[in-house]
Amino acid sequence: MRAIQQTEFGGPEVLQLVDVPTPEPADGEVLIKVTTAGLNFADTHAREDSYLAKQTLPLIPGSEVVGVREDTGQRVVALCGTGGYAEYATAPESLTFPVADGVDDATALAMVIQGLTAWHLHATCARVRPGESVVVVSGAGGTGSLAIQLGRAFGAGRVIATASTPEKRELCLELGADAAVDAHPEGLGERLVEANLGERVDVVLEMAGGKVFEECLTALAPFGRMVAYGIASREQNELRTGALMRRSHAVVGFWLNHTLDRPAMVDEALHGLFEKVRSGELKPLRGASYPLEEARQAQIDLGGRRTTGKVVLRVAD
Known part of the structure; x- marks a missing residue:
């Protein structure tokens, strides 16, 4: 079968199109x-072996797929861990879910890693209360675009997004954000307070790290919660307990992998997400679509913040 494989860690150049045996479940x-x-920002970390879970070589990247079960012929979406950038992949049956008629591949993929993440950021980590203000960092991305739309469903009173270009900020407003501000780290905290009508914000959903993380903390209100679910900048942050106590701040980390051995957390959230898609309340933002052999370029564009919404690889055109 055709697959994208890497035999060393490094930049996008390590991704190679190869023929390998079909995996055995x-x-x-x-x-x-x-x-x-599906492509996710975590794939770029895995390529470098700089993510939370250590990788082993040779590696076929890709943690989510849509396709047809060989044993039943059923169309499914699955969380496969690794091995997704290929014509065949194996996945735990417990993390393989039927795809309803009328739901296209990109929508189904948007609901798993990014949809589940957006859901649990609001419901499990931030525990958004009615009327609270919520900041979504990188609101035009796959997870961010869903988090903006889910804000109202979880009771947010005001949703503020950050994005790097005027076009992306306009998109955030179209998705339902009340305000969208420039994502540049310098002065970001002040812009967030201004966008919240002069008040500090209650919740920040943050995936950049580094200076963005620090600036968002300055904008957080007493009893505010910062949820960190990514380190796109590759810049880790350190916290001091005294600083947290002075503002009664909470900083919560989230990694979707910790939900995968808790079936109720996955099943309930996925059911809610697909219900919102069917009702039209949630409209996943489709991003760029690349053929399998262009996986290298897809990761370059994703890592360079040149994409919006859910980015996918077409394996079977």
Whole structure:
């Protein structure tokens, strides 16, 4: 089968199109003939072996796929961990879900890693209360665009997005944000307070790290919650307990992997997400679509913040 594989860690150049044997499912796994694979920012970390989970070589990237189960012929979306950038992938049966008629591949993929993340950022980590203000960092991205739309469903009173270009900020407003500000770190905290009508904000959903993280903390109100779910800048932050106490701040980390062995957390959230898609309340933002052989360029564009919404690889055109 055709697959994108890397035999060393490094930049996008390590991603190579190769022919490899079709994987064999282990006990409790299913084999899926892949039609579309999802791309996530975490894939760029995995390529460098700089993510939370250590990677092993050789590596076929890709943690989510849509395709057809070889044993039943059912169309499914699955969380496969690794191996998604390929014509066939294996996935735990417990993390393989039917895709309803009328739901396209990109929408189904948007609901798993990014949809589940956006859901749990609001519901599990920030525990947004009615009327609270919520900042969504990188609101035009795959997770951010869903987090903006889910804000109202979880009771947010005012949703503020950050984005790097005027076009992306306009998109955030179209998605339902009440305000959208320049994402540049310098002066970001002041812009967030201004966008919240002069008041500090209650919740920040943050995935950049570094200076952006620090600036967002300055904008956080007493009893405010910062949820960190990414380090796109590759710049880690350190916290001092005294600083947290002085403002009664909470900083919460989130990694979706910790929900995957808790079926209720996945099943309930996915059910809610697909219900909102069917009702039209949630409209996943489709991003760029690349053929499998252009996985290298897809990661370059994703890492360079040149994409919006859900980015996918077409495996079976």
